[in-house]
Amino acid sequence: MSFCQSINVTKITQIEIVKLIGSIESYKPFAGRQLYLSTFITSNGSGSANMPETDETSFNILLCVAHYDQQPDYKLFSIGPFLYPKIIENRDSGDSIIVVIQHFDGLKKKKTEIIVTETNVKLVP
Structure with missing residues (x-):
């Protein structure tokens, strides 16, 4: 018994999607009680950190909720x-998820917390 009629290969040509998929460095899902969150760390490319005399890369985090x-x-x-x-913690708060990100601020490690709801993302002051 076969459930698939046939296997197809489709070339994706939308350049923004191709660049986005190509820049993903890591993926981490999180299932809360009411919300499902997928986090993707994406590279901004060599030299994007704008640090003098280096090719350091900066990263963005995509949050799909x-x-x-x-x-x-x-x-x-x-x-x-x-x-x-680095995503070091996710905490479920029912209608929101708190995400803790560890990153560097110059040479020092720093933690940033964000609150993710179904319709918004805010930095925790």
């Missing part, structure tokens, strides 16, 4: 730039 539903309404947000970001 959806409410659990039969037909979820996905929202996509970009935050950054960061130097060497």
